[in-house]
Amino acid sequence: MVEIRTFEITNKLGIHARVAAKVVETANRFQSETFLEKDGVEVNGRSILGILTLYCPQGSRLTIRVVGVDSREAIAAFAGLIEAKFGET
């Protein structure tokens, strides 16, 4: 099963180290594999360095693709995280 959704990163600081760590933690909670794509570059959602090098400041559009048995739950978790601005402002 595959779930794909595009999000806008709205928190002020964008995807910095702490936020990237939250993304990795979320990806690791699920069996499915997570991939993050921006401007044609795709990285593994379990790689903090992959996510940081993707470079997502505020306003970036990020596409998340989740592949696996629990992809629906995983994409919902990512959506919740991003909509809550990763707990930031």
Next chain:
Amino acid sequence: MADDQKKMYVIKGIGVSPGIVIGRAYLFDRQDAQVPFYNLSDPGLISAEIQRFRKALRESEKQLLELKNKLGDLGGGMEPLYIIDVHIMIMRDRKFIDRTLKNIREMSVNAEWAVRMTVDKYREIFDRMEDDYLRGRISDIQYAGQRILTNLAGKERAAIDMGEGVVIIASDLSPADTAQLKIDKVLGFATDQSRSPPWSVCRTSPGPSGPTMISSSTVPPVSSSSIPIRRSANASKRRKGCTRRPRTICWITPICRR
């Protein structure tokens, strides 16, 4: 040094402790300071080097977990704990590990060099980022790399031989760095953008130093740690109040790089 290679710089900064010193400049580079770089003479050494790297990774992660537990036990919802998780994640990162292993295998370099090359590669990537804050996150990768290098070097870190009567020029000095310096040979410090609060540096070093500001200072070594701590407290107060901006200029001649 030939005269035409000499150059005079005047660096203005906020004084942390009073005094004027004249000495040779010693440019402190944390990574270069302690790291032996060499090519592996025999391809048979590659697997041993990979084992060294993996062992240093395991030890680094273990230390960070211990540190996290220790800080966690202190309670109070230690918010900064997350940064330890970030560093652990970097050390576990598949790309980081694979890139370093590839450096050892394909370039036949020792583990220290391979780690440094990996960190430098990331620095290149981060340098291209426009956003200041995100670009600055390279410091987390550098920190993780530094811890691995420290473990590769073993627990005993040799003191740096920098000669006598030097003024240490550094962008940032951590307590671990100052512990490595032969402090009685140091006349003064000039630092910039240090992330360590003043007292954390001063607790390990008997001399005054100037975190977050460029400073010059005389360093008569003192046995009591209370003096530098008091000086640092004054410095912080001074900086906060900003009513009087001490003009301390660091005169250094000649400038030389090790």
